[in-house]
Amino acid sequence: MRQRFVSAAPDRHGLHNLVVHTAIAIGRAQQGHTMTYTLRQTKHLEKAKEFDVATSIFEEIFRKTDIDVAAGEIYYLAQHLMASKKYIDGGEGADQKMQELVMKIIRDIDEHVNIDFSQDQVLIEWLSVHLQTAIPRMKFQMNIRNDVLEVVKSEYPLAFQIAVIASSVIEKEEKVSVNENEIGYIAIHFGAALNRIDIKNDMVIRRALIVCASGMGTALLIKTRLEAYFKDRIIIVGTVAGYTLTEEQIHSVDMILTTIPLPQFQSDRIIPIHHLLDNEELQQLEQRFYLMPHGIQGEITSFFRKDCFYTGRQFDDCQSILNFLTDELREKGLMTEAEKASVFEREQASPTEIGNLVAIPHPIYGDPPESRISILILDKPVLWEKERVQLVFLISIAKDQMASWQSIFLKLFTYLVKNDGVKEMLREPTYEAFIRNFTRQFNT
CATH class of the missing domain: 3.40.50.2300 (Response regulator)
Structure with a gap:
């Protein structure tokens, strides 16, 4: 996974991006569209040497092609050039600042999910390099597309969860907003790191x-x-x-x-x-x-309990659903008010709908006394964020069972999205049927 990030040479990649952004600016100019910036933004950009570079580029384009762009495009290109630089002014100071941020992230992850990355120098180095360009991009609110986002979310759930925790640290320390695409790229680094420390489907540390x-x-x-x-x-x-x-x-x-x-x-x-x-x-x-109680059947029934299996309910939106499920766990002493708030925070960072009428919400932070996965089967689907959802699995996992959760999640995803799990659950909406059918997935 790390190879995907470092496969292209940095200079070629940067030149390619410069050409792309310049072409976008020319295309906007030819279509009569313009970029707008506030007075405060323009004054900040005009002080940077990148503004002079962007001006020179468009002056040369005008001289060669007679294409005259709006002034906003100069600010746009200057913004891109600034975001492409190393964090702040580059050099050892920037590297040190990023490594300090990465170590804060690693400490926070260790505290909340009980996985220690502090000895992984590859992660520290490459995540630092990544954030040197990603954070300025976030500061300028420059959107970036992540073509592997859905794959990362579904195939590497633990890495994505860790990346959400990392993004909350970045937002707090750098006063930026980290969108879902950026979280996905951060997750790639942690996915590779998890592979290096050999956290596999059945590995518990x-x-x-x-x-x-x-x-x-x-x-x-x-x-x-x-x-x-x-x-x-x-x-x-x-x-x-x-x-x-x-x-x-x-x-x-x-x-x-x-x-x-x-x-x-x-x-x-x-x-x-x-x-x-x-x-x-x-x-x-x-x-x-280390061993699952009474085999996989015991592990499944320790996560999924009949008293957290709900049917015959109607809700209008995901907020009502999350309030219901989190309040149920709170009444059972299995979730705190802070953990409930963390469920909503996680949903805001990246919606947890995974397609095929399924959503799997969970908190960013938490360490409940018992792990529990609540199941809600709705009478009729509701619109979650972009897709309709009828099956909701609220996951609340103790941090010392995170590795087990990854194994359960991947099997759950396969059962619900790739196999006929949704149809089975809607056809026979009982706890006993779910346990029987889901357990069968571990024998395939």
């Missing part, structure tokens, strides 16, 4: 903290045993003494492996180690943190 008394020898042995057994599926974030452990540290990882009692804390993430992680203890960890 857990974070562990080791707690010991004082000697580090025991902790080192436990760390070695964990890494040998789980390999790339576990990240040991550190080793601490019991008296220094904090609630914040407990909530930042999936498991606390301790050789000493910790009576001052009450958390199901604390796992006592009695036999220096012998094979039985390792297998217990495997069963608890």
Whole structure:
């Protein structure tokens, strides 16, 4: 995926874009259409050297072709030239600024979806390069078409979700609006990064903290045993003494492996180690943190519950639907008010309709106590954003189950869009029928 981004040489790409934008300006001039800019915008652009370059280009075009463009086209081309530059004035300062922004993005992603990209130098470098030109483009509100947007949204849902989180950081830090096409391009970088750290359909990565008394020898042995057994599926974030452990540290990882009692804390993430992680203890960890409960059937029924399956309802628009589904989860203690707001924020960033009468909304941020996917089958379709929707799946996933969510999402997408899932659900709108038919997809 990264090759798609870097395949063309930057100079050739930039020259091609310059020719395209110049041709667009000439075409507008010949058709009598004009670009308009405010007084404030024109004063800002006139101060830039790119304005002089754009003026020279159109003067030469007039001299050679006798085509005279409106003054607005000069501002338009100057705007494009400025957006094509490296961020600010280029050089090490720009590179450093972008890398700092990328690291903020990576920290935010780690906090919300429990995936750490901080050691991926390829991602840091190329996302920084991408943002150096993308952010000025956003500042000037220059639209860019993304021909692979729908593919990215449907085939790489986790990467797209991560890109939505990244875009919210960019909007906050840079005071710009990141549209859906730009989010799609950012998602390509994270899709490649996910492949590099080997998060596949059935891959789950857990974070562990080791707690010991004082000697580090025991902790080192436990760390070695964990890494040998789980390999790339576990990240040991550190080793601490019991008296220094904090609630914040407990909530930042999936498991606390301790050789000493910790009576001052009450958390199901604390796992006592009695036999220096012998094979039985390792297998217990495997069963608890990695294996699906009772096979795929257990995993599906842990996400999809009968008390979150709704039929026989009528709504006029997507706002009413989202309010209903999020309020239902809130009443069950499975969604906070902030997470509800995040569902609407996610919808505004990029509508979640996926075609074939289906929408799959979900929050940008959240870490509910239990993962849940609510299902609403409407009596009649409603207009979502651009398409009609009759089946709605509201996804609320705990961050330590993000990898499982990607697997479920891809199967759900295949079932609903590529197979006959929508017809089956509308023909037999019951929870039992859905579980039976959807589970069948995992055996194909």
